[in-house]
Amino acid sequence: MSTETDESAALAPIAERAAAPAAVTVPTAGNLTWRPATREDVPVWLALRNLIARADAEPYVETAEEIEEIFDGAWRDMTRDSLLGFDADGTLVAWGYVASPPGDVTLVRAFTWGGVHPDRRREGIGRELLAWSIGRARQMLAESGKDVPARIAVFAEDNSPADKARLYERAGMQVRRYYSDLARPLAGPDAAPVPEVALSGSLRLAPWSEAFDEAARLAHNDAFRDHWGSQPQTREQWAERAGFAPQWSFLVVDDAPDVDALLASPDTDPETAAALRAGEPLVVGYELAGHYPEDFAVRGYSFGYTDILGARRAYRGRKAALAALAAGMRAFAADGMEYAALDVDTANPSGAHGLYASLGYTKTTGSRMLSIEL
Template sequence: MTTLTMRPYAGEADLDAIAHLINACEAVDRTDSGTSVSELRQSFDDPSVDKTRNIYLWEDAENKLVGLGRLWVPPADKLTDGFLGFRVHPTARGKDLERQILAWGEGRMREMSQERGVPVKLRSSSRADQSERIAILERSGFTAERYFFTMERSLSQPIPEPQLPEGFVVRQMQGEQDIQAWVEMYNQAFIDHWNHRELTVERMRHELKNPYYKPELDLIATATDGTFAAFCHCRINPEDNKRNGRQEGLIICLGTRRGFRHRGLGRAMLLTGMQRLQAAGVEIAKLGVDVENPTGALRLYESVGFHKAFTHISYFKEV
């Protein structure tokens, strides 16, 4: 068996090797999840990421990076879940490395459980067409819990004109002066959703620093009293588009806060976001949705022409 060495993430010097590993996996898996050093840097600099304890690397005898485990634990007073993302180089798969990474994730969660005195779950995910990854998760005691669709829609087809309810206006996010109200609206909009984790002002500030963040694609519907009632946040990633040879835009999140639902705000904001992406030259709009979303989001997306591109499965394991 090949001798492997595991070590913690060492910072900037590791980014190139991590990007190379992820892109080597992407060349085989084709899950539209390639990356670059700049994208990794932005992701790892998220203030909720514990880079010293929750990102680990596995190298072979020649010091080549062949495995990556990244654990994200939502910032909260009471720890309950950890989300494990992992990659194994195609040449190192099926040789016990996947089990080692999952065991590391479980060990970290046990440490956190002992530190805080609460029971925890370890979560991970797979695309539904990744049969080998699914088999590894299930052999390791993970259970499928929830299904999500990635949906897409051609913007070359006509987009219905948004019909904003009377008394509401749409404007773009205005940076720091809006951040507190935006975060409050976001948390109110998703409070009913499965496994919702509170967004913090600190994490939203990090999002605003994303090099591809554009205020004109971060839209807010306000009521007559100025209340932030609904939102549609979109992004265009030119690096991703160059890698994939497509001109796509992502609707990162769409939501309507409690007390303002069932008035057509969600549909109006979705259509407005699609128009903004179309005006920016996007050919395909994509988004993700919980299949069992309690607010009827799946029906909304289908009603304006989105269709399923593929399915993700969320797995969990009691630790």
């Protein structure tokens, strides 16, 4: 288990640790006009984000659906959590956005994102925009009222411009975690066979369906409870899944769980316990996939992407996650995808790296998370 909960007992209140400014300072560099983002800005915001992605050789592009989804969550306040900078001609030059997931329990986090048009870099815009983002993040953490360890974080690709890494480091952010994006061919001489996975006892592989989605959320929260930096997802967070491919997603269900044993276990969380008492289905493993055709040209091949994969801790060792993953890989191949892809925390405690290597996955790109720990 993480030590974050143990550490919270010795921490000062979050309102004190966050050191939140009474008001965030809007950038002045670059002589830009700043205002919050609105849904009507999605087209120009998308265009700028993808222009930056191309300039920085990022291994993906954004979609309008992904940006529009940001405006759907009632837990966000985009009037305070976003900032767009326009030049005198009304062209979007820079953007910033901060989010604090509502489901955080033992660690409260605020994530920052942003970017500056490549032609307007080295004017101080990025530095001041990051300062605004960190200030807003501090406000979010203070307002959460959650007296637990806190984190202000940003993600960066390993091949990001060196100036970006220095910008984060000068702001007091340090590298805390590394991630690898993996892929494996699904056909051809280099493709390892997809394993046939037999499930034992009352475990059953099933295609994803809306009827099992809440049970899958509960399984995910249990599976990732001992993963570094992970926190439970609320129903609203779970519903945000731009690019979700239900036809490529699979679940493993226990049709006859030992309810008494699970209820007696201290590892069974309250939401799962309530679902068991109500006779709800028990998902014990899952593979939820995404379809991102806009990225095919960037990567140079078509692929199906496993967004999240896991198994309940009480069911580890029973191949539930492997069975779901293999089913997803077969579905990718059946639809003509050339590769299967996913990403993994390099220090994943479940031995995922070894599993993926045995299935023929190899690293294609990498990223890292930098943070200020409070």
